[in-house]
Amino acid sequence: MATVVQTPSASDPAILGAAFRTPPHNTDAEKALLGAVFANNRAYERVSEFLRPEHFAVPQHGRIFEACARLIERGQIADPVTLKRTFEQDETLADIGGPAYLAELAGSAVTIINAGEYGRIIYDLFLKRALIALGEDMVNDAFAGGVDETALGQIERAEQSLYDLATSGSADGGFRSFQDSVISAIRMAEAAHKREGALAGVATGLVDMDKILGGLHASDLIILAGRPSMGKTALATNIAFNAAYSHHRSEGSDGAIVGFFSLEMSAEQLASRILSEQTHISSDRMRKGELSNDEFGRLVVASQTLHNIPVFIDDAPALTVSALRTRARRLKRQHGLGLIVVDYLQLLTPSSSRTDNRVQEIAEITRGLKTLAKELNVPVLALSQLSRAPEQRENKRPMLSDLRESGTIEQDSDVVMFIFREEYYLERDRPIQRAEETADKFADREMRWMERKEKAANVAEVIVAKQRHGPVGDVRLHFEGTYTRFANLDRDHVPEG
Secondary structure, three states: OOOOOOOOOOOOHHHHHHHOOOOOOOHHHHHHHHHHHHHOHHHHHHOOOOOOHHHOOOHHHHHHHHHHHHHHHOOOOOOHHHHHHHHOOOHHHHOOOOHHHHHHHHOOOOOHHHHHHHHHHHHHHHHHHHHHHHHHHHHHHHHHOOOOOOHHHHHHHHHHHHHHHHHOOOOOOOOOOHHHHHHHHHHHHHHHHHOOOOOOOEOOOOHHHHHHHOOEOOOOEEEEEEOOOOOHHHHHHHHHHHHHHHHHHHOOOOOOOEEEEEOOOOHHHHHHHHHHHHHOOOHHHHHHOOOOHHHHHHHHHHHHHHOOOOEEEEOOOOOEHHHHHHHHHHHHHHHOOOEEEEEOHHHOEOOOOOOOOHHHHHHHHHHHHHHHHHHHOOOEEEEEEEOOHHHHOOOOOOOHHHEOOHHHHHHHOOEEEEEEOHHHHHHOOOOOOOOOOOHHHHHHHHHHHHHHHHHHOOEEEEEEEEEOOOOOEEEEEEEEHHHOEEEEOOOOOOOOO
16 A cells, blocks of 8 residues: 655645744843833943844844943933934834833833843844854855855855854953952963973974973964075974874873964875984985885885874865864864964965955964964964065074064064074085185185084074063074974084084
């Protein structure tokens, strides 16, 4: 016997109920809050930080709240008498009773103590209505998406909309008493004391750098800048691997799960650099297929050891700041996250490309990265290019003014570091005998050059030019260009410069 499936009728009460559900609202709460403001204008202070006219479900209530705000902020009294003239000719208010409605609202007053709670109810219901609208837009976009509209693109836009909604305002926050702030500071000092000298932030794996920075601190934006070929990516890769390896080895507080956004190099190229560093096999020879059987065996063994290291690489080019933020939040939700690396800052694009002004674009990017660091409570290490200014100076050590679009990068960052390798410049500045120069003078000049080059061989400097919560200074590191590897400097064998 065939089963008959009945299709619900359009007149079915369940269908009608779903189709005509009223968006969440509370008219009584809105009237009570407005009445409280009329009765005592100090009630406005309890909600003015987070409540806006558009948060009211009844548009006329929003207009009344806006008018109250204008009067109160001018130092005037807002009540039915003072508002009457404002709304006498208002046709929209006439729909709900005109000026007489203001007196009705005054009769709905609650005490000033309850005003803040009513304001939070109104704000929460506004968020729910906004969520409903956002959900409807998501459904409509998914149904009507064109050929060029990918599902992932729609998901990123939806996540961005949710983030914008979540950060558009808040019923929380405001001033904290100095007593509470002091107690928090003491607790932080107590935690540091109990560490007995251990790092407060994510360890870089480089002793002298960790000593001056105290690790990479949560919510900090750290800029690592340098001219091309100085080793920015190599140092960032080394720091990322060291942090992830420390986390994998001991689950210690000084390690971290790392999200590496590589806008310049592919994930395979970054992985090759890490393999080269750990096996002491040139990545160039790996790429050209010039490895012996023994070296290839070492690579295989190393890869089996390293594949569990918690480094996640995103090599999508031309990411927007909002897309990067979405992917970082997703990574933290799925795997955890303790450090974000961005290689490099100038290759990001702002979320809203409405200007041809590059300085404004960089300002939006750096603000976005700083906001991300605070939101996820992780350090963000962002690489940055330098201008050509150091090349035109006799002293080629970089300084803060060499940062491209330096104003916003320097302002928004908590730490600014530069990589400088004197060896790089000395190799390109080999003495050439001048026509008027004697052989002895040339030999003497060449000897001094060779001495400087020998001192600078395999030595890199990281110049900490800005640190919001600590000292500035220079850190000397050992650098092996063949394996793109930075390591602690052996001071017993490398002379001081």
